[in-house]
Amino acid sequence: MKTLLTLTVNGEQREVVVPVHRTLLEVLREDLNLTGTKHGCELGECGTCTVLVDGEPVLSCLALPIECQGREVTTVEGMARGSELHPLQQAFAELGAAQCGYCTPGILLTAQALLETTPVPTRDEIRHALAGNLCRCTGYTKILDAVELAALRMKAPRPVSTAPAGVAHR
């Protein structure tokens, strides 16, 4: 049995006709082609598939889209404003916080949720916020550094830049 669902994803209204048991992860990746959201276990254990629902980190492999109707879903594709990267994305790229990059979308979104509620988190608060997101490459060090840097920059007045974000080398 399939159901028509209306979802708001990254600020756009999208309609999908899917079986009701289809997970949010599957709908995002397979029906909406938003493959930026990754999967590491599909059992809610690794945090890789994290997206934001109304700003809260949610494991999309365990979430049902039917519960997300009328709520705002944000994936990694929704973090940048046009070509301007989110400060977290910028900091992650600059500081080498993404090695293989597979856990990166989930960690970015979890960190974004943290910075919404705690604009200047301590290192320990960052550790606690990210404790549910596994990363096998980085030893977390550069990830913690990048979240700190992004928080710092978001607090400071934004510098004016004409270069498209992501193209500048440093």
Place this chain on the structure above:
Amino acid sequence: MKRFSVVGQSLPKIDAWAKVVGETRYADDLVLPRMAHGKLLRSSQPHARIKRIDTARARALPGVYAVITGHDLPRVKFGILPVSQDEEALCVEKVRMVGDALAAVAAIDEETAERATELIEVEYEPLRPLMSIEETLAHPEVRIHEYGDGPNVHKAVSLEFGDVEAAFAEADLVREDAFYFEGNTHLPMEQHAAVAQWGADGKLTLWSSTQTPHYVHRLLAKILDVPQPHIRVIAAPVGGGFGGKLDPFAHEIAACKLSQLTGRPVKITLTREEVFYVHRGRHPVLMWVKTGFKRDGSITGMHFRSWLDGGAYGSYGVASTFYTGALQTVTYKIPAYKFEGARVFTNKPPCGPKRGHGTPQPRFAMECQIDKAAEQLGLDPADMRRRNLVEPFTKTANHLTVTTIGLGECIDRVVEASGWRRKFGQLPPGKGIGIGCSSYLTGAGLAIYWNDMPHSGVVVRADRSGLVAVLCGATDIGQGSDSILAYLVAEVLGIDPKDIRVHPADTDLTPVDLGSYSSRVTLMAGNAVIQAAERLRAKILDAAATKLEVPTERLVMRDRRVFVEGDQDRGMAFAQAVVLAESQLGVLAFPGSYAPPRRAGKYKGGGVGPSPCYSYSACVVEVDVDQETGEVKPAEIWIAHDVGRALNPLLVEGQVEGSIYMGLGEVLMEEQVFRKGVHKIPSMLEYKSPTTLETPEIHTILVEGDDPEGPFGAKEAGQGPLLPVIPAVVNAIASAVGVRIDEIPISPEKVLKALELKRQGKTPRVGPERLPLFTFPAPKVIESAFGQPADTVAERPFSS
């Protein structure tokens, strides 16, 4: 002092931007028109004969396009090493482990494919499963494979360099210790995935999350019985490898065959549980080490024995076996050395290479034994190590050539940074500090199949647009190897890394590189890319020199310009110079090739261990041990790593930090263990790995030098730094609470057991109590090459 413009800078990786916006397309992100989804049926039995497989009900399920068993594939066994051709993609006669693949389905979607696998009927005749080293040696009447160096013995080796018994006779202290290192797995965040498309022209394309597209390419031809030129393998960006994506796998082969039969592209993505069974990870190794020490802490000789639990197949196991005995000799002076090793088959997922491949286990044993000896001799363990370092540019007992060695500085720097002098032996009870040192290859000296061709090939292409493209078969698995190639080309050509495109490994388009293993890419592909870029540079300079009417030697390339040294205005833009060169010569595409110097020892097994150069690391760990619960908490870690020249310090730090993290997981948590043939904990929740909360602050110190073998002097960074953290933690626990845990991972239970023994006045040690009854082959006695000067640098193949 040479001035670098790109080398040595902490630049972002060239693929960082794509990764932070979710643009990077990993294998499972690929979707092709009409694509079918595949699933494998895997064995539920650890050891059984297959009496019958009936796929009729699966075939009848609506939405199923094809079902295959091993009978649909050529009946040919394969394996990554030419000496261990013992695998089948889909087992026909026998299964040797839970998780062995038996059949594969292609269907309209994943759910249908999975349902179809459940409809396949398999009748087994169970055989006795052999689940441990002891059990498999005790039951020679049960045979897992019909080949090897004895019943259930895959490989048994014995080598002696110099007279070890005479060395022990000279010693003031001879120690014998036994250690056990439990197996663990890579746990990459990305589950393996492959998409195969067998075109109507009879040609096959495979996209796969593989670290070794070249080896997959070679083996697919054999496995599928298709001419190799008709196969194209494209490496998708790898979402974490660590050695776990180095073999050809059943899902890749099944996807190809299913695509041929259905006329559709077929994707197979493994589940997390399947990844645990696919494994090829760290071998469980039981070890015995006997070492002679002088009063001053110097080593007179060492005898090392290892028994490896290999699991159900050969995989890289012969190399793993030799690696458990190869690199003991490259850190401290060991004039006489004997190694005996045996790898056995058991009915568990096959072990293979994981970060450090076969060397973290013996390094743990050796560094812990040295600590015990230091205590007995009343020496400071850091000083004892520092005084006995191998001399640079000499050979070891087992004929390995060491070039530069920065281990002395590494030890000094971590001792200084950690406050070792005021902490060692002086911290309050429950707190301790320990040290460990290590070394690792910068690329294996030999390919896994014998040949005289380059280990790494590159083409650098430039054209009138000013674009520079790098074509290389190397695979970026997150370590940043594509970026390293871009930095090196940018350095040579005086342009910006962002002007360079590095293309992913594609066997149709990119010259062969052997793959991302043995920490070889920066050095080997790096040297090849420098050669190619220098050839291009020479042509560009010639063309510009003619135009500017100056001798070539007076020109420099920098800041995207070609100009007369000292007169920036007298010159032209890089792109203009390329136009001149292209006008003169036609297409500008230059090859670079690299093969390591031929230094393998002239004995059987001498091919495992040689490397162009070795990295060195020293690590100090401070731990808190809770004597009530047995819990061990690493409080702080200092590591110094001799990386030669850090081509990009940011990326080197990232490799070091990731290695430390992975070592911590291995020493305190991670274990791949089984009950009745079934993995006890095949999930990311239960297979404990460190989170942000268990990973302490890591202080990374890069010790730089200039190794003559490395590209601009660089050595490896991706594996070596994992090695010292394990013994450093164990030694720190000993200094904290006075107990010795000779078996990892170190669970709270083991610590409590050792503390209890201490309270009872018994030897406060937990570790292996007995060793297997096993007769190693008679040793090959070879003259020790210890202390001999390194050969004057022989002409490297392809160097001119």
